[in-house]
Amino acid sequence: MTSVAPLRTSAMIASFADPGQKTTSAPFGHALVKAAHADDRIVGLTADLGKYTDMHIFANEFPDRFFQMGMAEQLLFGAAAGLAETGLVPFASTYSVFAARRAYDFICLDIAEPGLNVNIVGGLPGLTTGYGPSHQATEDIAIFRGIPGLTIVDPCDSVDIEQAVPQLADHPGPTYLRLLRGNVPTVLDEYDYQFELGKAAVLRDGTDVVLISSGLMTMRALQAAEQLAADNVSVAVVHTPTIKPFDEETVMAQIDSDRLVLTLENHTVVGGLFETVASAVVRRGIAKQITPVGLPDAFLAAGALPTLHDRYGLSTARIVATVRRRL
Structure with a gap:
């Protein structure tokens, strides 16, 4: 009997990139450094997670503009609010679960209510780690x-992140970036694409199916479209990197047709892209069924990312199967 090597823990936090796929190392960290050279108001903070949110690159370049706040997320965002009040432009990083679950009130009242330019950077969004519900920001x-x-x-990829960072710094109000690290x-x-804050983009046209996607699921949507094209299924892909404010004009123009429409998101189907699109459809009086591809309304299992993505329907193969079943 052939022995099977045990799965290493690293597979639970590995990159979601496919084997041999072109990648860029730490695009957020390098983009923040570049932006900070152009704007001396930019400062960086983290809650003991600099290495794991690529903030360490900024810390190494600008040690006098970096603040290590320790494992204290409420303090992290309270301090970021104070820095913004003085005219600085903070980028504050932690894991998405800690920002959303532990520090919500500080973000809401210290940052958002006064409309401060604080940029929340959340690592491990959705199903980008296998470490179970404590770390999966679904x-x-x-x-x-x-x-x-x-x-x-x-953001979908390194291009989105690199181009988004300076636009987030220039945006006058608070922002939340779902970090890919x-x-x-x-x-x-490869798609003649430019990130524009608040805008969606049609990456490819198609006559049979429209895939409306955000985050890493845009990469999967493009892969699925290529595979379906081999079966003479023509698939359009609409990338929506800004979830709020949502670019209804671009997306609704693609939905208001006789094509099959699916939303793809690395997030629970409750309260994310699917419901954003569905509510816009209802408000505009468009009679259209939308099929969601996303994570279930459940606490997810721990395990290796490729296994979990396939189990919960985020893999390219599962997307292709869903489209074929709905056609």
């Missing part, structure tokens, strides 16, 4: 969408 968008004036960005896939450079 409901962070649902939590943050209710905060008035908070801009929410769910480490070796991040580079995908959108």
Whole structure:
């Protein structure tokens, strides 16, 4: 009998990039350094997670503009609010679960209510770790969408992140970035794409199916579209990196047709992209069924990311199967 090597723990926190896929190392950290060279108001903070949110790159470049707050997320965002009150532009990083669950009141009342330019950077969004419910921020968008004036960005890849950082710094109000860290896939450079805060983008046209996606699921949507094209199924992909404010004009123009429509998100189907799209459809009086591809309304299992993505329907193969079943 052939022995099988045990799964290493690293598979639970590994990059979601496919084997051999083009990646960029720590795009957020490098983009923040570049932005900080151009704008001396930018400062960085973290709650003992600099290495795991790529903030350590900024800390190494600008040690006098970096603040290590320890394992104290409420203090992290309270301090960021104070720095913003003085005219600085803070980027404050921690894991998404800690920002959304532990520090909500501080973010809501210290940052959002006065409309301060504080940029919340949340690592491990959705199902980007296998460490179970304590670290899987499957409901962070649902939590943050209710905060008035908070801009929410769910980037697909390194291109999105690199281009988003300076725009977030320039944005006058608070923002939340769902961070992809480490070796991040580079995908959108092949699609004549430019990130624009608050805007969606049609990456490819198609006559049979429309996939409306955000975050890493845009990469999967593009992969699924290529596979379905081999079966003569024509698939359009609409990337929506800004969840709030939502670009209804671009997305609704794609939905108001006789094509099959699916939403794809690395987030629970409760309170995220699917419900954002569905509510816009209802408000505009469009008679259209939307099929959600996303995480279930449940606490997820721990395990290796490839296994979990397939189990919960986020893998390219599962997306292709869902489209074929609905056609």
